[in-house]
Amino acid sequence: MNNLLIGVFDSGVGGLSILKELQNRLSDESFLFFADQKNVPYGGKSKEELVTLTSKIMEFLTARKIKMVVIACNTATCYALEELRNNFPLPIVGVVPAxxxxxxxxxxxxxxxxxxxxxxxxxxxxxxxxxxxxxxxxxxxxxxxxxxxxxxxxxxxxxxxxxxxxxxxxxxxxxxxxxxxxxxxxxxxxxxxxxxxxxxxxxxDSGRAVANRVEHLLDENNLRNTSGKQTNRFFTNKDADDFSRVASELLGYKVEAQYASV
CATH class of the missing domain: 3.40.50.1860 (Rossmann fold)
Structure with missing residues (x-):
């Protein structure tokens, strides 16, 4: 289980700012990032809509046998974190305005x-x-x-x-x-x-605090990746080429995303 990926999701590319902090802090860990670009922005959606959307993302992530999830979105954290924690039995870290x-x-x-x-x-x-x-x-x-x-x-x-x-x-x-x-x-x-x-x-911003919390939970639950192998996977439910272009610019390295129907 220690070698499983950490799932990270957002409505779009914004969550890459959190992923960047996580990668800087936890260079031995592997990550799976999902961008819900089909439904961006989250800022104008109701609580019910956000719970529905984020629950579908959680189902997508957990089907890939991840060990932890980071909700890299303040809006989703504010409106859906409690429900997701109640419905999915794995560590979930939200992003709280600092x-x-x-x-x-x-x-x-x-x-x-x-x-x-x-x-x-x-x-x-x-x-x-x-x-x-x-x-x-x-x-x-x-x-x-x-x-x-x-x-x-x-x-x-x-x-x-x-x-x-x-x-x-x-x-x-x-x-x-x-x-x-x-x-x-x-x-x-x-x-x-x-x-x-x-x-x-x-x-x-909240990036450093989120990385601290994830590191603490990995240690607390004995989930550190000790395999020596590290990988990153990127998914979007919109244009994978467009996401790859923007993500590569924001992260400073080449990103090759895949399309996922979520």
Whole structure:
């Protein structure tokens, strides 16, 4: 069982930011990444839709005898994590918006969260704020369309600039010093975001915390890969060639994805 793959999934290519952290931390492990690009974006979907979609993905992954799953999507974590854990008997790690570390790091008592509209409006995020940010003001900005530009791989295009100017630029006047990247697509836009907000605002994402948690669970359950063999597999339920092109650009190495009807 130790030599089985770790499953990672997202609505699209955003979860590759989490995969990148996992590969950096756990270089001996093998991964299977699934992109639900047929149904991207997740940000406008209901809880029922998200539970249905993610359950189908879990069935696809577990049929391939994986040892653990990482939900590399904040929206799916917010709305489907509990149901998936109840229905699938293997370790499942979600991606939680990094509100707690941002609150711990703020010097001015004011932070912001950018995410999909669904994540921004979720009870999950409200509970995180109530639990960790009692004395800190948290601005929530739902960024409709921003994950879509990452899907195309056009990180520096005019549409990207237009959306960042709409959602991120106004934060310059708010006096925040921490910006939580509450969507796994957004770390690929760090360069653009920093160019808008400047060096006084720290960008906080969840990648490192997720890698820490996965490493802990592997050790706790004695699931480390000791075979010396490592492989990565990529699947999408849309255009495999298009996904391969964008994923190769984002990860910095050649990706050859397969189509899967999920």
């Amino acid at each position: 509100i707690k570390p941002a609150v711990e790091q703020t010097k001015v008592g004011k932070i912001a969260l950018i995410s999909t509209p669904a994540t921004a409006q979720s009870q999950y995020v409200t509970d995180l704020i109530n639990k960790y940010a009692n004395n800190v003001e948290v601005l929530r900005i739902g960024c409709a369309g921003l994950e879509d530009v990452v899907e195309t791989g056009k990180l520096h295009g005019p549409k990207t600039s237009e959306l960042l100017n709409k959602y991120v630029a106004p934060l310059k006047k708010e006096g925040i010093d921490q910006l939580v990247l509450g969507c796994t697509h957004y770390p690929f836009l760090k360069e653009e975001i920093v160019s808008i907000l400047g060096p006084t605002v720290t960008l906080v």
